[in-house]
Amino acid sequence: MVPTMVLVADGTRDTRRKEALHDLAEAVADRREAPVQAAFGSPTELRAAVESIEGPLVVVPAFLAGSDAASTELLAGLDLDSRFDACATAPLGAVPSIVAQLVTRLHAEGWRPGDGVVLAADGGPELPGNSERRQVIDVARMLSRRVQTPVQVGYLHAWAPSVSDAVARLRRNGHDRVAVATWQLVDGADLHRLREIGATAVTAPFGPSPVVIDTLLAQHRAATARLAA
Template sequence: MVPTMVLVADDLCDVHRKKALRGLAEAVADRGEAPVVPAFGSGPEVNETVRSTEGPIAVVPAFVAGGDLASAETFARLDLDGRVDACPTPPLGAVPSIVADLARRLHDSGWTLGDGVVLAADGANDQDERQEVTDVARMLSRRLRSPVQVGYLNGWAPTVADAVDRLRSGREPRVFVATWRLIDGADVERLHELGATSVTAPLWPSELVVDTLLAQHRLAKARLAA
């Protein structure tokens, strides 16, 4: 039996997030590889959706590690006690194909060697997620053959604004922001107010995101079958 993919994210108080998340869920379902149930909303709403979905289920975060504080907190509070037919997966992190796509987006936005780069993450309470952000920055730096600074929108220092200002006041008058977010939303709009030369769009829409979420589902399917 093919496990149902339950996509989890917080979509409260943000019309852009709601629209983007539903578009992502539809794109995954359209592949026809697995049934998809969106579990978007508040913590209680997400838990209710998970509880009411018949197993087996693969519970997949619809966000990147360190890229969505609200969704990470919702995912951490999921109640899967007693659900032996449920397999949660980690959020997407330092996936080579996604980092390569991020580098391509920077090049397409006009970045050239010598320009500054800030990887803009959201923040999280999980040290593992912070390490994932660090790993993404290192991988991106190797691809660009140029330093990449990390900045956070919420919760951690340095802030994205601090990182952008520091680079602009140094030898990098042009600073590009690489958005480490899966979907669009109000927080992403804040990045455009920081005076950077350019800001890349969130990772979705991209077929690579769908590919990687389905890869997560296959791993969960194998674990459930073991």
């Protein structure tokens, strides 16, 4: 029996973002590799979604590591210890194919060699065992190697430096043109905030792109193998 994929993210803050999450879940389900259950809401809604599923399940974060503090907290509050037929995967992080797509999106928005680059992540509270900040830094390093220029990390919430501070720092260092690489899986209010910063270019979130769907399904397959072991 193929475990149900439970796609998890906080869906309480932004209607546009919640719609984008459901579009992502529909795109994954269209591959027909596994049954898909969307769980985009509050902790109560997440628990109800998990408890409603009969048979094995794999909880898969529908967000990138360091891209969504509210979703990180939501997932951290889910307890699967009482279920022998369930497990959770980690949020997608420094995956080479995803970083490569970020480069493609920078070029599509008009980035040129020599332009400054800021990787825009969410930021948020440090949770026990949370490696998300390190994952964001790893993504910035991978991106820097691919575009052959230093990449500054900027955060939208809580952590420093902010995205606007990171953009300003690059401009003080001689970069008249600065592009913001958006480390987000789906659209939402944060994209509007990024576009108001005044960067030369801002990439769109990844959305239900083939590389994202492929990677989410790969996460599910790996977790399925662990359950069967």
